[in-house]
Amino acid sequence: xxxxxxxxxxxxxxxxxxxxxxxxxxxxxxxxxxxxxxxxxxxxxxxxxxxxxxxxxxxxxxxxxxxxxxxxxxxxxxxxxxxxxxxxxxxxxxxxxxxxxxxxxxxxxxxxxxxxxxxxxxxxxxxxxxxxxxxx
Numbered sequence: 809x810x811x812x813x814x815x816x817x818x819x820x821x822x823x824x825x826x827x828x829x830x831x832x833x834x835x836x837x838x839x840x841x842x843x844x845x846x847x848x849x850x851x852x853x854x855x856x857x858x859x860x861x862x863x864x865x866x867x868x869x870x871x872x873x874x875x876x877x878x879x880x881x882x883x884x885x886x887x888x889x890x891x892x893x894x895x896x897x898x899x900x901x902x903x904x905x906x907x908x909x910x911x912x913x914x915x916x917x918x919x920x921x922x923x924x925x926x927x928x929x930x931x932x933x934x935x936x937x938x939x940x941x942x943x944x
Contacts, residue, residue, distance in 0.1 A: 811847035812942055815892055818843055819935045822885060826931035832881040837888075844888035853894055860895030862887040864902040882930040889938060897941055905930070905937035 818840055822832050848858045865887025872878040886905075890898030909928060916922045 811843070811850040812892070815840075815843050815847050815889070816935075816938065816942070819885070819889070819931070819938055823929070823931040823935040826881070826929040830927070830929060832879075832885070832931065837881060837884050840885060840888045844891040847892035851892070853892070857894040858891045861890030861893050861898040863890070863895070864898050865890050868902075879930065882934070885931060885934060889934070893941065901934070901937050901941045904940055905934045908936055909933040 818836075822836055822840065825836065826832055848861075853861075865883045865885070868878055868883030868886050869880060870883075872880050872883055886898075886902060889901060893901060909930060912933065913922070913928060916926075916928075917924070922928075
């Protein structure tokens with residue numbers, strides 16, 4: 809349980825950094841990877857399940873590489889969180905976070921605060937989805 813709380817604190821700090829600078833430092837990503845491996849170990853998550861949990865993050869990294877419409881750090885963080893959660897909960901995490909960011913984008917577009925090409929930070933929505941998935 810403590811491992812989940814430590815990963816949550818790391819995710820919150822990463823989300824604030826993403827909102828302020830639109831970047832997440834490499835050392836923060838490396839720290840998240842170590843914490844995710846530790847959380848997966850503490851929860852008894854086997855390696856096959858941890859690998860399945862990393863698939864949504866790998867898909868997001870591939871999308872970022874091919875289209876430049878997503879950030880590499882977003883995919884890496886999603887992969888780290890997926891490693892700690894496992895396969896099914898990782899897909900739930902991705903779905904909820906995409907739903908939350910789309911709602912926010914819809915409201916901001918309707919209020920004419922952003923344009924169609926405006927980039928929104930993803931990690932705050934991933935953090936909100938993480939809190940929802942972990943509490944289930």
